[in-house]
Amino acid sequence: MIPSAQWLTASSARELEAGQEIATFTYGPVTMDMIKSYATASNDHNPIHLDSAEARDAGLPDVIAHGMLSMGVLSRLVTGCAPASAIREIQARFISMVGIGAVLHCSAWVVALTLDGDSTRLEVGLSARDGKGKEFTTGAAKIWWVA
Amino acid sequence: MGLAVVDRAWIGLELPEFEVVITPEALQDFARTLGETNPVYLDADAARELGYRSIVAMPTYSIALGTRGDFTGGLLERLGVALSRVLHGSQRFVLHRPICGGDRLRGRKRVTDVYEKKGGALGFVETRLDYRSETEELVAEELCTLVIPP
Numbered sequence: 001m002i003p004s005a006q007w008l009t010a011s012s013a014r015e016l017e018a019g020q021e022i023a024t025f026t027y028g029p030v031t032m033d034m035i036k037s038y039a040t041a042s043n044d045h046n047p048i049h050l051d052s053a054e055a056r057d058a059g060l061p062d063v064i065a066h067g068m069l070s071m072g073v074l075s076r077l078v079t080g081c082a083p084a085s086a087i088r089e090i091q092a093r094f095i096s097m098v099g100i101g102a103v104l105h106c107s108a109w110v111v112a113l114t115l116d117g118d119s120t121r122l123e124v125g126l127s128a129r130d131g132k133g134k135e136f137t138t139g140a141a142k143i144w145w146v147a
Numbered sequence: 148m149g150l151a152v153v154d155r156a157w158i159g160l161e162l163p164e165f166e167v168v169i170t171p172e173a174l175q176d177f178a179r180t181l182g183e184t185n186p187v188y189l190d191a192d193a194a195r196e197l198g199y200r201s202i203v204a205m206p207t208y209s210i211a212l213g214t215r216g217d218f219t220g221g222l223l224e225r226l227g228v229a230l231s232r233v234l235h236g237s238q239r240f241v242l243h244r245p246i247c248g249g250d251r252l253r254g255r256k257r258v259t260d261v262y263e264k265k266g267g268a269l270g271f272v273e274t275r276l277d278y279r280s281e282t283e284e285l286v287a288e289e290l291c292t293l294v295i296p297p
Contacts, residue, residue, distance in 0.1 A: 041180040043214040046230060058231045067235040068210050072181040075206045079185050084203040084245045091239035
C-alpha cells in the first residue's frame, strides 16, 4: 500500500537479502493539523505538542510532534509490506525532535532473515530522516511467518 | 552530587488495572491520522475477508489506550515528576496477536527498572504495560523508556 513497497509473503520474504531496502516513502511536511489530529487519535494532549507558549516554557523553540507520531509513521513501512498477523514487534528510539514543517524520509531495510523449516523470520530496520540525512527516529520490526 | 532525579524505590510500582473496549472507529481514526491506506486497518469488511474478526489495530495503536490523560497513564503524577520534564526515549510493542475492533482488553502497567546515567544527571524509568484478553491471554506488551534530564 506504499507505492515503493513490494508486498511480502512467507515465500517472497525468503528471497530477501540483508541490507536490501524493502519500502520507502516521504511523510510531511508536518503541519499543526497533523499534530492535533494525532493528539486526538492517540489521546495524548501534552501541551508541548499543541501550544506554542507552553512549548517555549518547556525550553523548545515551538511545538513538536509526538515521538509516537513519528513511530506511527514508521510503522506504515511495515503495514505497507507485510500482513498484520505477521507483524510481531516494532520498536523505536526518538533521536531528535520533529517540528512543524519537518519532512520525514522513511525507509525500511532487511537486517536479518532467519529460515527455520517452513518458518520465516524477518527483522527489518526502520528510519525517519530529514532531507540531509539527520535521524529523527530509528527503529526495528520483526515480521514472522511461523509454520 | 546533585539531587537524584529518579528513585530506585519506584521499581515494582504498579498502576491500577484498567479495562478498554476497542472500537472500530477509534482504530480507523488512528490509521487515517497516520495516512495509512491498507484497508485491513480502515475497513471491517476488508479485514474480515482476510480472516480477521474486524478492523485491525495499527501496530502502535495500543499507545492510545494507555495514555489516559498524559502519555504515561498517570504514572508521572504517582512519581511526583512534572510532565514537562520528561522525554520519551524509546518505545517497543510486542504483539502476540493482532488487536481488532470489538476486543475487550485489560491493561496493567508497572515500573520495571529505574537507573541513572552520566553520574546521576540523567534519570531513566522503564515501564511495561501488558494487555490481556478476557481469557487471560497475553495479547500485547508495551515497553517504554522515559528519560528525565536534570
